[in-house]
Amino acid sequence: MNSIVVITGFAIVALASEKIGKYFAKVQLPLISGFLFAGIITGPFVLNLITVETLKTMHFVDQLSLGFIAFYAGSVLCLKTLRSHLKSIKWITVGLAISTFIIGSCAVFMLADYIPFMKNLPVSGTIAISILVATILVARSPSSAIAIISELNARGPFTQIALGVTIVTDVVVIILFAINISIADALLVSFGFDINVIALVIIELIISLIFGYLLGKLLVFILSCNINSIIKTGIILLGGYAVFILSEEIRSISHARLPFEILLEPLLICMIGGFFVTNYSDYRQEFRKILYDIGPTVYLLFFTLTGASLALDILAITWPIALALFFVRLVAIFIGSFGGGILAGDSKQYNKIGWMTYITQAGVSLGLAKQVSSEFPGWGDEFLAVIIAVIVLNQIVGPIFFKWGINLAKESHPAPETPEMYGGNIIIFGSGNQATSLAHQLYSYDWNVKMVTSGIHSIKKMAGYDIDICSVPDITLDVLHQLGAKKVSTIVALLSDKENYHICEMAYKYLGTKKLIVNLNEKANFDRFYEIGAVIVEANTALVSLIDCLVRLPTDISLLPGVEKEHLTTDLEIKNPDLHGTYLRELKLPSDAFTLSVCRGDQILISYDYTKLEIGDVVTITGSRRSLKEIKSLFDI
Numbered sequence: 009m010n011s012i013v014v015i016t017g018f019a020i021v022a023l024a025s026e027k028i029g030k031y032f033a034k035v036q037l038p039l040i041s042g043f044l045f046a047g048i049i050t051g052p053f054v055l056n057l058i059t060v061e062t063l064k065t066m067h068f069v070d071q072l073s074l075g076f077i078a079f080y081a082g083s084v085l086c087l088k089t090l091r092s093h094l095k096s097i098k099w100i101t102v103g104l105a106i107s108t109f110i111i112g113s114c115a116v117f118m119l120a121d122y123i124p125f126m127k128n129l130p131v132s133g134t135i136a137i138s139i140l141v142a143t144i145l146v147a148r149s150p151s152s153a154i155a156i157i158s159e160l161n162a163r164g165p166f167t168q169i170a171l172g173v174t175i176v177t178d179v180v181v182i183i184l185f186a187i188n189i190s191i192a193d194a195l196l197v198s199f200g201f202d203i204n205v206i207a208l209v210i211i212e213l214i215i216s217l218i219f220g221y222l223l224g225k226l227l228v229f230i231l232s233c234n235i236n237s238i239i240k241t242g243i244i245l246l247g248g249y250a251v252f253i254l255s256e257e258i259r260s261i262s263h264a265r266l267p268f269e270i271l272l273e274p275l276l277i278c279m280i281g282g283f284f285v286t287n288y289s290d291y292r293q294e295f296r297k298i299l300y301d302i303g304p305t306v307y308l309l310f311f312t313l314t315g316a317s318l319a320l321d322i323l324a325i326t327w328p329i330a331l332a333l334f335f336v337r338l339v340a341i342f343i344g345s346f347g348g349g350i351l352a353g354d355s356k357q358y359n360k361i362g363w364m365t366y367i368t369q370a371g372v373s374l375g376l377a378k379q380v381s382s383e384f385p386g387w388g389d390e391f392l393a394v395i396i397a398v399i400v401l402n403q404i405v406g407p408i409f410f411k412w413g414i415n416l417a418k419e420s421h422p423a424p425e426t427p428e429m430y431g432g433n434i435i436i437f438g439s440g441n442q443a444t445s446l447a448h449q450l451y452s453y454d455w456n457v458k459m460v461t462s463g464i465h466s467i468k469k470m471a472g473y474d475i476d477i478c479s480v481p482d483i484t485l486d487v488l489h490q491l492g493a494k495k496v497s498t499i500v501a502l503l504s505d506k507e508n509y510h511i512c513e514m515a516y517k518y519l520g521t522k523k524l525i526v527n528l529n530e531k532a533n534f535d536r537f538y539e540i541g542a543v544i545v546e547a548n549t550a551l552v553s554l555i556d557c558l559v560r561l562p563t564d565i566s567l568l569p570g571v572e573k574e575h576l577t578t579d580l581e582i583k584n585p586d587l588h589g590t591y592l593r594e595l596k597l598p599s600d601a602f603t604l605s606v607c608r609g610d611q612i613l614i615s616y617d618y619t620k621l622e623i624g625d626v627v628t629i630t631g632s633r634r635s636l637k638e639i640k641s642l643f644d645i
């Protein structure tokens with residue numbers, strides 16, 4: 009009964025924390041900073057709504073969250089997406105890891121006399137804590153990077169390298185942490201550091217790899233089962249929690265029966281499991297969707313608890329140390345990023361601004377710090393307080409610098425406030441009836457259209473239309489630049505899948521095109537186009553969906569684009585909180601407008617009267633320009 013009361017009380021605090029996080033977001037601060045702040049205010053040192061006993065009771069939430077964080081780190085490590093710019097990603101990651109670890113550990117070692125919980129430790133203990141702090145300083149924040157890239161609609165090589173390095177670095181840091189926490193354990197509580205420690209660390213890594221592989225197979229089995237997605241989510245989270253319980257049991261049994269402890273790193277095991285599902289199964293999209301859907305709730309609980317765990321009395325003493333480590337990390341990041349970029353042969357411009365994208369820290373860093381706090385309770389709370397202060401500084405400053413870096417690289421392409429329904433620039437690759445008809449249709453809506461076909465190089469006008477037709481012998485990056493592809497908002501590819509992918513890949517990597525639309529000829533090629541963010545149209549599926557929509561919609565077919573010239577079709581996002589939970593039939597749209605579909609996450613819902621709307625839904629609507637403007641104002645309030 010006491011546990012139920014504690015959990016209920018924490019749930020109420022978490023709801024308040026969510027509101028505080030949203031206020032932080034309104035002033036352009038990260039959500040997690042709001043959650044941490046809420047945790048601090050309601051924690052034992054301020055209002056004491058979350059007591060010390062509550063923190064002990066809710067410890068299982070920490071472990072559930074850490075398992076999720078590790079699953080997420082493994083899920084974003086998709087080998088297919090890292091093949092491009094692999095050389096740059098490799099060298100910058102190496103540079104960042106080495107410089108941050110060496111400079112960070114040296115800085116902590118030299119500052120040991122100014123850190124209260126390190127003053128009376130022997131040299132071996134000081135070294136142990138120094139390497140643990142330095143390991144956490146290496147970590148980045150993939151979730152923050154992905155959020156910023158999505159916000160800016162960033163495209164191009166600089167963006168790809170930044171995201172690739174961020175993801176790979178977190179994988180490296182979890183492996184490095186698994187090694188260093190074993191070394192630290194040996195230096196602090198076991199038998200000192202010698203050749204036996206190295207052998208033990210290698211054995212622990214091998215066992216962790218085997219367990220991670222088995223966990224991956226188990227996750228694939230769970231995902232393959234025909235059960236409700238909510239049940240799948242619960243089982244997956246419990247699977248991550250079970251890894252922590254198993255790790256603790258193995259450590260306890262080995263401590264009791266062996267002359268040494270076997271310390272398996274649960275974060276590494278869970279990360280390997282997520283990596284296996286992402287790269288070696290057919291359930292990658294479903295797995296990532298589950299993690300995406302449950303992520304906000306997990307982060308809310310985890311960061312609120314972490315804020316409540318923050319020892320403010322220790323932080324009040326050590327904040328100058330946290331500030332010093334923040335600046336030390338900045339210097340190390342610049343050195344590592346610049347040096348790695350030089351070794352990779354990247355451009356000088358990228359080398360000068362690359363460091364800006366590697367400052368953010370969040371889930372993995374806090375997860376590792378919490379793990380240290382649990383492993384070494386004697387000084388773990390003090391350690392956690394310093395690390396959280398550093399992470400908060402990085403998470404406040406990091407997103408700002410990340411945005412500056414993307415903008416300086418000129419790879420930011422934020423969507424316009426109003427939909428680009430007419431008057432845009434587009435290139436259509438194709439020469440058949442579909443390409444010609446599409447060119448005519450867009451031209452009638454004042455689009456600046458250019459068609460590109462294969463053949464002997466020539467340029468002419470389409471009869472009766474101010475449309476350029478460019479015939480080129482081969483479609484290369486130089487040809488795209490000559491065609492002015494850098495300046496267009498949309499590219500449509502209506503050629504073979506091989507040619508279409510070649511065009512889309514170049515546009516994605518080097519041009520930062522806002523929208524890539526491709527006609528899919530073979531379903532087997534779907535994943536390739538999906539990975540680079542192309543909007544995929546498959547003729548048979550599109551025809552069935554359109555006919556289904558026409559059969560069931562109680563609206564005049566003449567309103568469809570192409571039949572009624574004055575009508576347009578556009579996508580509008582629902583931002584008005586008053587519309588959350590509203591049925592489509594309750595919108596009372598203008599008489600000349602109707603909805604075609606509702607996009608919710610990765611799902612497309614064919615609309616009908618009782619489709620219930622949610623914040624963030626993207627609704628495809630057709631109607632007159634005046635009506636669409638009126639509807640947009642309704643959705644945006």
